[in-house]
Amino acid sequence: MSGAVAHVDLDAISQNIRTLGALAPRSQFMLAVKSNAYGHGLHEVVRTGLGAGVSSFGVLETTAGIALRASGVEVPVFAWMHGHGTDFAAAAEARVDLGVQTFWQLEAIAASGSSVRPRVHLKIDTGLHRGGADRPRWAEFVTEALRLQALGKLEVVAAWSHLSDTSHSADLASTRLFSAAVDEARSLGAEFELLHLGASAAVIDLPEAHFDLVRVGIAAYGISPFDDRSAADLGLRPAMQLRAPVLDARHGLASIAVGFGDGIQSDPAAAAFVVVDGHAAPVIEVGVDETVVALPPAAGAVAAGSECIVFGDGSRGEATAEQWASWGGTVGDEIVTGLTGRVRRQFAGS
Template identity: 45%
Template structure:
């Protein structure tokens, strides 16, 4: 007998618990009330699957969706999703006409975007959310550019090209003090716009972090991001400590068991599937409810120490999950890899099949 007892085909999977997603959205919607919830489904819903997450989030109380790009919104519209959607990442080749005619609302940060909307020739006014940069410096008009952006939007509104629905911004979430300064800047920007003649049906500023810890920043809606997926937006607390349930469980099969001088098992998952190699000295997974130290991570596989315990080919290892069966949570892997929980779940490769429960 060789030291390799058997070999099986590796088929990892990400199990998505829609009941957990609904729990998180519902709990946070209650916290944020009377503000509404806009569920962020960017990056294929943080790697969880765009359409299933969108539908579950709407069931749980989200009244709108943040899709970031128009094509993602079009996919949802073609699937029959009718709730309001907001897209704000635009490029020189963005098909504004398709977005407008699919009733996708547009985040607007610059005059060139307004020019592109005017040139698109859509059959209805574009519903727009004017964005001011309050310090994140990701996008949005600077405080100096803001009056000009508002005036350009008002001119197009008078021509029936756009309908100004909202003013909004992103917080940097660097510190409470920074966010309080940004909140004051946002309020000033809204006043400037109103003095120029703009009226806003909706104001929105907070995402998960400020939505939870800054009630004064909630305004009319909160853009609910990573917290909906059971991962904390904070460095000083976990999702579980916030009452959230992780939505993704990442599993991999045992594909080889070695019983020579050292006893270890090979799992059918590796860095090509999104497993970080940084911090593996601290990393572990769970097999049979028992923690197994990670020894090495390769492109398509991972080697773990099984000690004297019996482990068989075909057993399931939990790489990360809700933390109830000995496995680490995604946030713990993020600590080991010196990154954030968002990256752990979003980074699970598209080649890893998603399955849905709940």
């Protein structure tokens, strides 16, 4: 265990959920809690989400969905990333809805032998090319799902897709493609309970993609899904602050007890800084277990044990996860999700 601690403000997550939910008031709100709730703590975030009015949860793997059921979660749970070793029967019996993207997944789910009919959401590829039936084979995909439903092997309950978020016009075109695919599926006999397409970016910018349900991920944690607007611009509060103690300070340099072994960027841009005792300290080098920073003259006598803030909400002059992402040429999702198990999580709020 390193000396770094990720402080998670659950009240910020609750506020963000309410802010984003107000943008899609006629849609159900699915909170994506994949990858340990983007590094924020799965079970703590789930409890917060339930208190904030979340209607369902999205995970990647069925094992995470089954774990939520075991913890007492009763609202719908949706899992959509399946390998050939996925235990579809266990998922169905735990009442985990299954996102289905390929013919082999349909057949494997139908052959799983579950005592409960698996509930499936059929995915159409609308241009992102991240899974889903290609448009030319969509009718065949739907027809096969309906055949298996007629045999009692599964239940078709939803249609869904992902947007590319490359541009407003591209996403609008994908939304129209999705609607056309849904109409075609219905003409073949599909009766969908739910349609879902929009995620964080679409909730904010594309009301045409809200449909029955919206899937909100990174924005709920206070990180912008856009390159040109920050969380603050969107009225969102970053929920995580990463702190670490000073290990040693001498000759104008300080070593901080956090490194790329804890998940921070190993080679950030020259503009990178942390805040030590309230003063911005440029990052000189990031190692496995510690980071060396240059102490400004105004910092005065920094001693071992002094507080360092690596990133947070910016309220104490620190950089945000979004800024660290820009320094590392990545996205804010990676900064918070990439924190390793060595970093202890500490929770505040409801």
